[in-house]
Amino acid sequence: MKFIGVPVRVRESNNPFFTPKGQLPVMRDGRKVLTNFEEVVEHLKSLHYSTDVHLNTMRTAEASAFTQYLQDKLYPAYQFAWWVDEKNYSELTRPIYAKALRIPFNFYYPSKYQKAAKDMIDALYGEHTDLREIEKTIYSEAEKCLKTLSDRLGESEYFFGNRPSSFDATVFAYLAPLVKAPFPNATLSNYLKGIANLSRFVARINQKNFRHVTDEYNRQNAKKHSTGTQSEREAANFPNQTRNKILAAIFAALAMTGYAIANGMFQDLKDFEHSGDYNEMFENEEDDN
Known part of the structure; x- marks a missing residue:
């Protein structure tokens, strides 16, 4: 967009x-x-x-083939890095989601996403395969994929000429989080950062399309380090520092959630979502547009 x-x-x-x-x-x-x-x-x-009006039939087919290649070789490694690697999950992924999502969903969704990722890895490599062997194999395949991407990009600004395509958006969606996220186990992201043209590709799209996001992040980060307010320190240490303060609220929320599930209240909400009453919630907004 x-x-x-x-x-x-x-x-x-x-x-x-x-x-x-x-x-x-x-x-x-x-x-x-x-x-x-x-x-x-x-x-x-x-x-x-x-974004693809400038692609001829041959380039469209090439973009489609490369997209499938990313799905087969890079996506499993991406999921492994975020959700299956226990160090990354416990120290980065889960705390981020626990901080961002509302109680009690911050307890449910990280586990749900992790299970989906593990199920995918098990389906690809076997449920009882040694996880260290899987990591070695999966990252080796991903590194080959990144090398192929690098060779295809070369010194060009985008993958198919001087205009971005939907394939460039796809590649950016894979690479930017790997470049930016502070993984404790950074095997894959370190390899990516060592590929100069792919790193420049991510930085270039960031600068051209998401400069305000980067500037806002840098501003907030600078403010955090300069002021170091109590609330910011607590947020940075979430969930460990504030755990005792919200423990009672968590158990209460989980108890109410269990009660709601047992009595079918969530299903009632889902039914409401697809009802005319739910749709009417947006009527005024659509009239404004």
Whole structure:
């Protein structure tokens, strides 16, 4: 959307419960709800927004083949780094989600996403395979994939000429978190950072399309280090430092959640989401648009 200037309003949310698949982000255009990248691309094309108009048939086929290659070789390693590696999960991924999501969903969704990632790895490599062997294999395949991407990009600004395509957006979505996230076990991200043209590719898109995000992050980070207020120190140490303060509230929330599940209240909410009453909640907003 940034590449082609689609007018879009971003609403930050920390509650994926009412989303169709229990995941964020979700895009809504009127009554049409889109939950994955492919759906968004196709919907934008139907509205005559496309990043790929400059691609001929051969390049379109090449982009499609490379996208599948990323899905097969890089995505499993990406999931492994975020969710299956125990050090990364316990020290980075879970605390981030626990801080961002609402109680009690911050206890449910990280475990759900981790289980999905582990199930995928088990399906690919065997449930009883040694995890260290899986890590070695999965990162080796990912490194080959990154090397192939680097060779394809060369010294070009984008993968298919001087204009970005949906494939560039896909690659950026894979690489940017690996470059930016402070993984305790940084095997894959360190390898990526050592590939100069891919690192420049991420930095270039950040500067051109997400400069305000980077500037805001740097401003907040500088403020945190200069002032070091009590609330910021507590947030930085979440969840360890504040655990005792919210323990009672957590158990109360979990107890109420268990009661709600047992009595079918969540299903009632899901049914409400698909009802006319739920849709009417957006009527005024759509009239404004």
